[in-house]
Amino acid sequence: MEAPTTLDSYFSIVDDFFRKSFRDESIVVLALKTKQVSSLSANDKLFSGKQEDTVVVDRRLDASKPFSQEIAAHEEAPPSASTSVLTFSPRMFLNRDGKALGKVKLSCIFDVPRVCRAAQSLVLNSDGVVMGKTELRELLEGLVVRGRISVNTIAPASEDVTALNVQYRRNDFYYSTGYQRNGLGSSNLLVSSGTTFFNILAGAGFEHQRLSYLEQQDGGPEQFGVMYAGVGFTGVDWYVGAKMTRTTDSWSGVRLALMQKLSPATLVACAYHFDMVESRANVCLGFSQGLSLRVPNFTGSSGGALGHQGGGGAGLGHLGEFGPRL
Numbered sequence: 001m002e003a004p005t006t007l008d009s010y011f012s013i014v015d016d017f018f019r020k021s022f023r024d025e026s027i028v029v030l031a032l033k034t035k036q037v038s039s040l041s042a043n044d045k046l047f048s049g050k051q052e053d054t055v056v057v058d059r060r061l062d063a064s065k066p067f068s069q070e071i072a073a074h075e076e077a078p079p080s081a082s083t084s085v086l087t088f089s090p091r092m093f094l095n096r097d098g099k100a101l102g103k104v105k106l107s108c109i110f111d112v113p114r115v116c117r118a119a120q121s122l123v124l125n126s127d128g129v130v131m132g133k134t135e136l137r138e139l140l141e142g143l144v145v146r147g148r149i150s151v152n153t154i155a156p157a158s159e160d161v162t163a164l165n166v167q168y169r170r171n172d173f174y175y176s177t178g179y180q181r182n183g184l185g186s187s188n189l190l191v192s193s194g195t196t197f198f199n200i201l202a203g204a205g206f207e208h209q210r211l212s213y214l215e216q217q218d219g220g221p222e223q224f225g226v227m228y229a230g231v232g233f234t235g236v237d238w239y240v241g242a243k244m245t246r247t248t249d250s251w252s253g254v255r256l257a258l259m260q261k262l263s264p265a266t267l268v269a270c271a272y273h274f275d276m277v278e279s280r281a282n283v284c285l286g287f288s289q290g291l292s293l294r295v296p297n298f299t300g301s302s303g304g305a306l307g308h309q310g311g312g313g314a315g316l317g318h319l320g321e322f323g324p325r326l
Contacts, residue, residue: 025095116138128155147165192205201232239259
Protein backbone atom coordinates (compact mmCIF):
# COMPACT_ATOMS: atom_id res chain seq x y z
CA MET A 1 0.00 0.00 0.00
CA GLU A 2 1.37 3.36 -1.06
CA ALA A 3 1.89 5.71 1.89
CA PRO A 4 0.45 9.22 1.35
CA THR A 5 3.02 11.99 1.05
CA THR A 6 0.67 14.99 0.77
CA LEU A 7 -2.70 15.92 2.26
CA ASP A 8 -4.42 15.52 -1.11
CA SER A 9 -3.05 12.00 -1.58
CA TYR A 10 -4.88 10.79 1.56
CA PHE A 11 -8.15 11.33 -0.30
CA SER A 12 -7.13 10.69 -3.91
CA ILE A 13 -5.90 7.16 -3.09
CA VAL A 14 -9.21 6.27 -1.41
CA ASP A 15 -11.25 7.85 -4.23
CA ASP A 16 -9.25 5.90 -6.79
CA PHE A 17 -9.82 2.69 -4.81
CA PHE A 18 -13.61 3.12 -4.90
CA ARG A 19 -13.57 4.16 -8.55
CA LYS A 20 -11.75 0.96 -9.56
CA SER A 21 -13.49 -1.42 -7.11
CA PHE A 22 -17.11 -0.34 -7.67
CA ARG A 23 -18.13 0.24 -11.27
CA ASP A 24 -21.88 0.77 -11.16
CA GLU A 25 -22.15 1.17 -14.93
CA SER A 26 -20.39 -2.16 -15.68
CA ILE A 27 -21.33 -5.77 -15.11
CA VAL A 28 -18.06 -7.40 -16.25
CA VAL A 29 -14.53 -6.02 -16.12
CA LEU A 30 -11.65 -8.03 -17.56
CA ALA A 31 -8.03 -6.92 -17.28
CA LEU A 32 -4.68 -8.55 -18.02
CA LYS A 33 -1.36 -7.08 -16.97
CA THR A 34 2.06 -8.24 -18.08
CA LYS A 35 5.30 -6.90 -16.65
CA GLN A 36 8.90 -7.19 -17.80
CA VAL A 37 11.74 -6.07 -15.53
CA SER A 38 15.34 -5.69 -16.67
CA SER A 39 18.45 -4.51 -14.85
CA LEU A 40 21.60 -3.01 -16.33
CA SER A 41 24.74 -2.91 -14.22
CA ALA A 42 26.51 0.38 -13.63
CA ASN A 43 29.71 -1.34 -14.84
CA ASP A 44 28.23 -1.66 -18.33
CA LYS A 45 29.90 0.39 -21.06
CA LEU A 46 26.66 2.19 -21.84
CA PHE A 47 26.56 3.84 -18.43
CA SER A 48 30.08 3.99 -17.09
CA GLY A 49 32.26 4.02 -20.20
CA LYS A 50 34.61 1.48 -18.60
CA GLN A 51 35.77 -1.83 -19.98
CA GLU A 52 33.86 -4.82 -18.65
CA ASP A 53 37.00 -6.44 -17.25
CA THR A 54 38.33 -3.28 -15.62
CA VAL A 55 38.76 -3.45 -11.84
CA VAL A 56 39.17 -0.18 -9.99
CA VAL A 57 41.05 -0.56 -6.72
CA ASP A 58 41.56 2.11 -4.11
CA ARG A 59 45.31 2.40 -3.57
CA ARG A 60 44.82 3.66 -0.04
CA LEU A 61 45.01 0.15 1.35
CA ASP A 62 44.70 -0.95 4.92
CA ALA A 63 48.12 -2.01 6.20
CA SER A 64 46.57 -4.78 8.31
CA LYS A 65 45.15 -6.58 5.23
CA PRO A 66 47.02 -8.33 2.41
CA PHE A 67 46.76 -6.83 -1.05
CA SER A 68 44.81 -9.85 -2.36
CA GLN A 69 42.10 -9.38 0.29
CA GLU A 70 41.72 -5.73 -0.69
CA ILE A 71 41.15 -6.68 -4.34
CA ALA A 72 38.66 -9.39 -3.36
CA ALA A 73 36.69 -6.93 -1.25
CA HIS A 74 36.28 -4.61 -4.23
CA GLU A 75 35.34 -7.44 -6.58
CA GLU A 76 32.68 -8.83 -4.22
CA ALA A 77 30.94 -5.48 -3.77
CA PRO A 78 27.62 -5.66 -5.66
CA PRO A 79 27.48 -3.07 -8.44
CA SER A 80 24.59 -0.62 -8.54
CA ALA A 81 22.02 -1.40 -11.21
CA SER A 82 19.56 0.55 -13.30
CA THR A 83 16.14 -1.13 -13.36
CA SER A 84 13.71 -0.64 -16.23
CA VAL A 85 10.08 -1.77 -16.13
CA LEU A 86 7.72 -2.27 -19.07
CA THR A 87 4.02 -3.08 -18.52
CA PHE A 88 1.26 -3.83 -21.00
CA SER A 89 -2.38 -4.05 -19.92
CA PRO A 90 -5.39 -4.65 -22.21
CA ARG A 91 -8.81 -4.22 -20.56
CA MET A 92 -12.46 -4.73 -21.52
CA PHE A 93 -15.59 -3.33 -19.87
CA LEU A 94 -19.10 -4.68 -20.53
CA ASN A 95 -21.68 -2.10 -19.40
CA ARG A 96 -25.24 -2.68 -18.24
CA ASP A 97 -26.65 -0.88 -21.28
CA GLY A 98 -25.06 -3.47 -23.57
CA LYS A 99 -22.16 -1.31 -24.71
CA ALA A 100 -18.56 -2.51 -24.49
CA LEU A 101 -15.44 -0.44 -23.93
CA GLY A 102 -11.92 -1.53 -24.75
CA LYS A 103 -8.79 0.04 -23.32
CA VAL A 104 -5.07 -0.58 -23.79
CA LYS A 105 -2.37 0.83 -21.52
CA LEU A 106 1.36 0.72 -22.21
CA SER A 107 3.78 2.16 -19.65
CA CYS A 108 7.50 2.08 -18.97
CA ILE A 109 9.86 3.24 -16.23
CA PHE A 110 13.50 3.86 -17.05
CA ASP A 111 16.58 5.87 -16.10
CA VAL A 112 17.97 8.72 -18.16
CA PRO A 113 21.70 8.49 -17.28
CA ARG A 114 22.86 11.29 -15.01
CA VAL A 115 19.60 13.20 -15.57
CA CYS A 116 16.51 11.73 -13.93
CA ARG A 117 14.24 8.74 -13.40
CA ALA A 118 11.38 8.85 -15.92
CA ALA A 119 8.00 7.16 -16.33
CA GLN A 120 5.95 7.29 -19.52
CA SER A 121 2.50 5.81 -20.21
CA LEU A 122 0.11 5.81 -23.15
CA VAL A 123 -3.60 4.90 -22.91
CA LEU A 124 -5.96 4.25 -25.83
CA ASN A 125 -9.64 3.29 -25.67
CA SER A 126 -12.44 2.53 -28.10
CA ASP A 127 -14.18 5.86 -27.35
CA GLY A 128 -11.43 7.70 -29.18
CA VAL A 129 -9.51 8.94 -26.13
CA VAL A 130 -5.73 9.12 -26.39
CA MET A 131 -3.95 10.00 -23.15
CA GLY A 132 -0.25 10.36 -22.43
CA LYS A 133 1.37 10.76 -19.01
CA THR A 134 4.95 11.66 -18.13
CA GLU A 135 6.64 11.71 -14.72
CA LEU A 136 10.18 12.90 -14.02
CA ARG A 137 11.92 12.27 -10.70
CA GLU A 138 15.34 13.15 -9.31
CA LEU A 139 15.90 16.12 -11.61
CA LEU A 140 16.68 17.81 -8.30
CA GLU A 141 16.58 16.27 -4.87
CA GLY A 142 12.93 16.16 -3.78
CA LEU A 143 11.51 17.45 -7.10
CA VAL A 144 8.79 15.55 -9.01
CA VAL A 145 7.28 16.84 -12.27
CA ARG A 146 4.14 15.26 -13.76
CA GLY A 147 2.39 16.07 -17.02
CA ARG A 148 -0.75 14.72 -18.68
CA ILE A 149 -2.37 15.31 -22.07
CA SER A 150 -5.72 13.77 -23.00
CA VAL A 151 -7.28 14.20 -26.44
CA ASN A 152 -10.69 12.87 -27.46
CA THR A 153 -10.88 12.47 -31.22
CA ILE A 154 -14.68 11.99 -31.16
CA ALA A 155 -16.14 14.09 -28.31
CA PRO A 156 -16.13 17.93 -28.24
CA ALA A 157 -13.17 19.99 -27.10
CA SER A 158 -14.38 20.04 -23.48
CA GLU A 159 -13.03 16.49 -23.16
CA ASP A 160 -9.48 17.55 -24.11
CA VAL A 161 -7.43 18.10 -20.95
CA THR A 162 -3.87 19.31 -20.36
CA ALA A 163 -2.41 19.18 -16.84
CA LEU A 164 0.93 19.92 -15.18
CA ASN A 165 1.93 19.33 -11.56
CA VAL A 166 5.19 20.22 -9.82
CA GLN A 167 5.92 18.92 -6.31
CA TYR A 168 8.96 19.73 -4.22
CA ARG A 169 9.83 18.18 -0.86
CA ARG A 170 12.55 19.52 1.40
CA ASN A 171 13.18 17.82 4.73
CA ASP A 172 9.74 17.66 6.42
CA PHE A 173 8.05 20.27 4.20
CA TYR A 174 6.40 19.90 0.81
CA TYR A 175 5.09 22.37 -1.77
CA SER A 176 2.87 21.52 -4.72
CA THR A 177 1.52 23.51 -7.67
CA GLY A 178 -0.85 22.17 -10.30
CA TYR A 179 -2.53 23.63 -13.37
CA GLN A 180 -5.22 22.07 -15.56
CA ARG A 181 -6.99 23.39 -18.65
CA ASN A 182 -9.56 21.89 -21.01
CA GLY A 183 -10.19 22.53 -24.67
CA LEU A 184 -12.89 25.17 -24.02
CA GLY A 185 -10.65 27.38 -21.89
CA SER A 186 -11.81 26.45 -18.37
CA SER A 187 -8.89 26.10 -15.97
CA ASN A 188 -7.99 25.08 -12.41
CA LEU A 189 -4.99 26.31 -10.43
CA LEU A 190 -4.08 24.49 -7.22
CA VAL A 191 -1.42 25.52 -4.69
CA SER A 192 -0.81 23.47 -1.54
CA SER A 193 1.83 22.99 1.14
CA GLY A 194 2.30 21.09 4.36
CA THR A 195 4.66 19.62 6.90
CA THR A 196 5.23 16.24 8.51
CA PHE A 197 5.95 15.65 12.18
CA PHE A 198 6.81 12.00 12.81
CA ASN A 199 3.76 10.21 11.30
CA ILE A 200 1.39 13.21 11.44
CA LEU A 201 0.93 15.43 8.39
CA ALA A 202 -0.70 18.87 8.41
CA GLY A 203 -1.43 20.72 5.19
CA ALA A 204 -3.54 23.36 3.48
CA GLY A 205 -4.28 24.41 -0.07
CA PHE A 206 -6.14 26.81 -2.31
CA GLU A 207 -7.80 26.04 -5.65
CA HIS A 208 -8.91 28.70 -8.11
CA GLN A 209 -11.44 27.55 -10.71
CA ARG A 210 -12.33 29.59 -13.76
CA LEU A 211 -15.09 28.65 -16.21
CA SER A 212 -15.11 29.76 -19.82
CA TYR A 213 -18.22 31.47 -21.16
CA LEU A 214 -19.07 28.28 -23.09
CA GLU A 215 -19.41 26.28 -19.85
CA GLN A 216 -20.99 28.88 -17.58
CA GLN A 217 -24.48 28.12 -16.34
CA ASP A 218 -27.19 30.75 -16.25
CA GLY A 219 -26.47 33.00 -13.30
CA GLY A 220 -23.46 30.95 -12.26
CA PRO A 221 -20.15 32.49 -11.22
CA GLU A 222 -17.38 32.87 -13.74
CA GLN A 223 -14.68 32.04 -11.21
CA PHE A 224 -14.50 31.03 -7.57
CA GLY A 225 -11.96 29.81 -5.04
CA VAL A 226 -11.87 26.82 -2.71
CA MET A 227 -9.69 26.70 0.40
CA TYR A 228 -9.08 23.63 2.54
CA ALA A 229 -7.01 22.55 5.53
CA GLY A 230 -6.59 19.21 7.26
CA VAL A 231 -4.40 16.60 8.92
CA GLY A 232 -3.40 13.03 8.19
CA PHE A 233 -2.07 10.19 10.33
CA THR A 234 -0.14 7.21 8.98
CA GLY A 235 0.22 3.98 10.95
CA VAL A 236 1.42 0.47 10.19
CA ASP A 237 -0.47 -0.64 7.06
CA TRP A 238 -3.21 1.96 7.60
CA TYR A 239 -3.82 5.68 7.43
CA VAL A 240 -6.60 8.21 8.06
CA GLY A 241 -7.05 11.78 6.80
CA ALA A 242 -9.49 14.60 7.57
CA LYS A 243 -9.99 18.03 6.03
CA MET A 244 -12.44 20.94 5.96
CA THR A 245 -13.35 22.86 2.82
CA ARG A 246 -14.29 26.53 2.59
CA THR A 247 -15.92 28.20 -0.42
CA THR A 248 -16.73 31.90 -0.73
CA ASP A 249 -17.76 33.07 2.75
CA SER A 250 -18.34 29.90 4.80
CA TRP A 251 -17.10 26.39 5.48
CA SER A 252 -18.91 24.06 3.13
CA GLY A 253 -17.83 20.50 3.86
CA VAL A 254 -15.93 17.92 5.92
CA ARG A 255 -14.20 14.86 4.50
CA LEU A 256 -12.72 11.78 6.16
CA ALA A 257 -10.77 9.01 4.43
CA LEU A 258 -9.54 5.72 5.92
CA MET A 259 -7.69 2.80 4.35
CA GLN A 260 -6.20 -0.31 5.95
CA LYS A 261 -4.22 -3.18 4.48
CA LEU A 262 -5.28 -6.41 6.20
CA SER A 263 -3.07 -8.67 4.09
CA PRO A 264 -0.86 -8.32 1.00
CA ALA A 265 -3.96 -8.71 -1.22
CA THR A 266 -6.78 -7.39 1.01
CA LEU A 267 -7.71 -3.72 1.42
CA VAL A 268 -10.48 -2.06 3.43
CA ALA A 269 -11.49 1.56 2.82
CA CYS A 270 -14.00 4.07 4.17
CA ALA A 271 -14.90 7.55 2.91
CA TYR A 272 -17.16 10.06 4.69
CA HIS A 273 -18.33 13.39 3.30
CA PHE A 274 -20.63 15.83 5.10
CA ASP A 275 -22.07 18.71 3.07
CA MET A 276 -22.69 21.63 5.45
CA VAL A 277 -24.66 23.61 2.87
CA GLU A 278 -27.26 20.91 2.19
CA SER A 279 -26.84 19.13 5.58
CA ARG A 280 -26.32 15.80 3.88
CA ALA A 281 -23.84 13.01 4.64
CA ASN A 282 -22.42 10.41 2.27
CA VAL A 283 -20.64 7.27 3.51
CA CYS A 284 -18.84 4.67 1.39
CA LEU A 285 -17.53 1.36 2.76
CA GLY A 286 -15.80 -1.36 0.80
CA PHE A 287 -13.07 -3.95 0.58
CA SER A 288 -11.04 -5.53 -2.19
CA GLN A 289 -9.55 -9.01 -2.41
CA GLY A 290 -6.96 -9.62 -5.10
CA LEU A 291 -5.54 -12.84 -6.51
CA SER A 292 -2.07 -12.91 -8.07
CA LEU A 293 -1.03 -15.57 -10.57
CA ARG A 294 2.45 -16.13 -11.99
CA VAL A 295 3.00 -18.09 -15.19
CA PRO A 296 6.65 -19.05 -15.82
CA ASN A 297 8.32 -18.65 -19.19
CA PHE A 298 9.98 -21.92 -20.15
CA THR A 299 12.13 -20.34 -22.86
CA GLY A 300 15.68 -20.08 -21.55
CA SER A 301 17.61 -16.83 -21.91
CA SER A 302 20.74 -15.29 -20.47
CA GLY A 303 18.69 -12.65 -18.66
CA GLY A 304 16.61 -15.23 -16.83
CA ALA A 305 13.01 -16.29 -17.20
CA LEU A 306 10.36 -13.66 -17.51
CA GLY A 307 7.06 -13.84 -15.69
CA HIS A 308 3.55 -12.63 -16.36
CA GLN A 309 1.39 -11.36 -13.55
CA GLY A 310 -2.35 -10.95 -13.46
CA GLY A 311 -4.60 -9.59 -10.79
CA GLY A 312 -8.28 -9.36 -10.08
CA GLY A 313 -10.49 -8.12 -7.31
CA ALA A 314 -14.07 -8.05 -6.09
CA GLY A 315 -15.81 -5.52 -3.88
CA LEU A 316 -18.59 -6.07 -1.35
CA GLY A 317 -20.83 -3.47 0.24
CA HIS A 318 -21.35 0.09 -0.91
CA LEU A 319 -23.83 2.53 0.59
CA GLY A 320 -26.03 -0.23 1.97
CA GLU A 321 -25.95 -2.42 -1.15
CA PHE A 322 -24.61 -5.94 -0.79
CA GLY A 323 -23.34 -8.45 -3.29
CA PRO A 324 -20.13 -9.10 -5.20
CA ARG A 325 -19.20 -6.76 -7.99
CA LEU A 326 -16.74 -7.65 -10.70
